[in-house]
Amino acid sequence: MDMLKGINDALNYIEENLSNHIDLKVVAKIGLCSEYHFKRLFSLLSGITISEYIRRRRLTLAALELKDPDVKVIDVAIKYGYQSPDAFSRVFQNYHGVTPSIARNTEQNLKAYPRMTFQLKIKGGTEMNYRIVEKEAFKVVGVKYKVEMVNEILTPTYESMISTISDSKMKELESISNKEPNGVIHVSANYSENAEGKAIFDQYIGAATTQELLGNYSILEVPSFLWAVFEIDGNWEKVEEHWQRIYSEWLPSSSYELAEGPEILASKDEKSEIWISIKEK
Structure with missing residues (x-):
């Protein structure tokens, strides 16, 4: 490895x-x-x-x-x-x-953050179903949020982001989906780290489409990328577990690394796909 x-x-x-x-x-x-x-x-x-x-x-x-x-x-x-x-x-x-x-007081309690090392642990040998897709440029139309992540805590949270989008707007976004990944998708893009060590990225809730939408929507232009697409059956807990395994198991043992592109989740009726933009090492 x-x-x-x-x-x-x-x-x-x-x-x-x-x-x-x-x-x-x-x-x-x-x-x-x-x-x-x-x-x-x-x-x-x-x-x-x-x-x-x-x-x-x-x-x-x-x-x-x-x-x-x-x-x-x-x-x-x-x-x-x-x-x-x-x-x-x-x-x-x-x-x-x-x-x-x-x-300086010798009896004063202080914090200690230990140094890290990484190990590859594959638990149970569970299969991961994936395919590699070369996809032309496309656009995502939807609602955009600027998200800050500190110690895996998101501000705003996914729940609060989704709660601000009405059912009618969700149906409108779903109706214009005519490109893969299908349906209403969650897209994380433009990841960076600021001077304070906080992770910042743009979160889009929208659809991959060739159509235009009237109203207050944002557009993300996604360049041509190579994608690793993982299929998951199950609830959100299964999706989170699979997502972690992609980075802790699949990527370290593959011939690919992350490209500076979006990460996408498409999910409906406990059938999900995780799209990771990649490039060959």
């Missing part, structure tokens, strides 16, 4: 350079994949962004170093990339719940 070895080598590099500037392009190269693929895969497997992981590891080590009475707060702040004691103190308190000065 060259990909898993690459990711763990990248995590070793991060660990060895927590007191230095870490270029995520270099990290991804060590991980044997593109920067986008590394960021997205890490986020999906760990539940936090790679930037947030680095921040937590630095704050964990900083807390340990502050237990030494001979170490100055300013020196620890600069060592871990903060330009002033005030900036360091704010971030430190947000994470540990106390200021760096209070953290």
Whole structure:
């Protein structure tokens, strides 16, 4: 599993350079994949962004170093990339719940975020039905939301997004679907990570179509991509389980990596398809 070895080598590099500037392009190269693929895969497997992981590891080590009475707060702040004691103190308190000065108390409880390693675990040998599809460019027409994800918590949640779309609008979107993936689809696009380590992406609830719709709808132009399409029978719990297996089992053992494209869920009557944009390694 060259990909898993690459990711763990990248995590070793991060660990060895927590007191230095870490270029995520270099990290991804060590991980044997593109920067986008590394960021997205890490986020999906760990539940936090790679930037947030680095921040937590630095704050964990900083807390340990502050237990030494001979170490100055300013020196620890600069060592871990903060330009002033005030900036360091704010971030430190947000994470540990106390200021760096209070953290010096040997009896003070602090948080510790352990370093990660990744392993491939295939549970039960359950089959995954999929096909590889080369698809021309198409468009998605629907309702768009800007979503922020922190520790796997979405703002807004899927439930609140769906609740704002009326039944008549849902039926209208379903009626214009004339391209695969069929029916009302959920499309996650334009994934990125901001300076605070939060994941941000656009979420569309709409339809793949050649038709135009009057009204307040957004359009996502999807370029030509290679897609891995996974078929799932069952409820939402089965879909979530399958989605996790795609990233933790199928991708690391395949000859593909994530492309910088959308991820799509098409689901109706407990029959679902997950579309993942991919490219050959």
